[in-house]
Amino acid sequence: MPLGSLRPSPLVEQATEHLREQITQGEWPVGTRLPGENALAKALGVGRSTVREALRALAGAGLVQARQGSGVYVIATEPAEDWPARLRRAAITDVYEVRVMVETRAARLAAERRTEEDVAALEAALAARHAAATGSDAEFVDADIALHAAVVAAAGNPVLTDLFAEFAPALRERLIDLVELLGLREHDPDPGHDSHAALVDAVRRGDGPAAEAVLQAELERTLAHLRARA
Template sequence: MPLATTRRTGLVDQVIEQMRSAIATAEWKVGERIPTEPELVTALGVGRNTVREAVRALAHAGLLEVRQGDGTFVRATSEFSGALRRLVGSELREVLQVRRILEVEGARLAAVNRTEEELRELTEVLSAREKSMEARDYTVGVDKDAEFHGAVMRCSHNTLLTELYQGLTEVVRASVATTVREAPHKANVDHRGLLRAITERDPDRAAAEAAGFLDELLAELADSDA
């Protein structure tokens, strides 16, 4: 890592904050295993009980997941995101439904409020996404897909909407990864229509484009359950 050596007062709280910071800054990425207990004890200069209490607290908050015999893994970047992940669990339909609610309005507002600088960012991220998906580098592609949708939400210039969506980042990434894993032919969904609508400041078309591919996935799920 390494973590800074803690002071001798409020050790558990200090360890929690340092671990939280490592997660928030992506030093410890979602899905990755964090350092082992002995490594944390050495890095922090605290006892095992202090480390265990901190891990327990962050696991309870939804940021970490302790897997018996396998280690401790980063589950979410914030308590809000962790709570959302517990709420929707692994049910893809629920994730897609929540995404649709937020992304449709986000796209509509983005078409009205985006700046030229934000438009350039959207174009660059979408280009990187398409190249990764076409090369079947799905790990990078999924990250770029989530980055693109997050950038669209920022273009809305609605702080609350953006923060709500940010809390869903890990859930969105997981839903995209699940879609890619279960239906590789859906990996490179064409988002150029959405980008064109935002570029041309057409809110209704942007909303329709945002809803389109999610509605298609939801319809496929309904058919598979029929």
């Protein structure tokens, strides 16, 4: 399949897409060394800098790899799936099992490391969750996730905070579905308030084991609902 010259703009995106097509359609199988930058630039009708940026994008997608002194080689014919996309595709029970492991440890750390500012943020998030009981299921789930995010933030570990931020979008929509399908708020518009209040209290008191145990019990209850639905 001939590469063909490209339109003026946006050149990098067009070059990346053309080269990606060559790879994904099997024109350059895994293990193939790509033509040099000069040859690709001539075939595509662009400058070497554009080709270089396109190859960098393909490397970021996990399709090619540069080997020092040898060239650029095809290492896969399908782009690597990014972490958020993988979470969206994963079974909710699998995501939730990892959430239990991450958050329970975070709760213990939060109790050990919390600052006055963290405690204030937790109390505000708990109050917001309680106030959201009068709102829609989506509003309540958002407030619930915000409280959990505040607990993770209090652990003082930016990697944990970033990891939870990646999990949150994958959890949100399916938790809203769960609340609606099971009618979890029909008889109690603020389910789990007592356990969440106990969690905040344990963190405030600096009782790591209690914070971990309270949160584990709460998350395991939700996980049981998810497994029953699966």
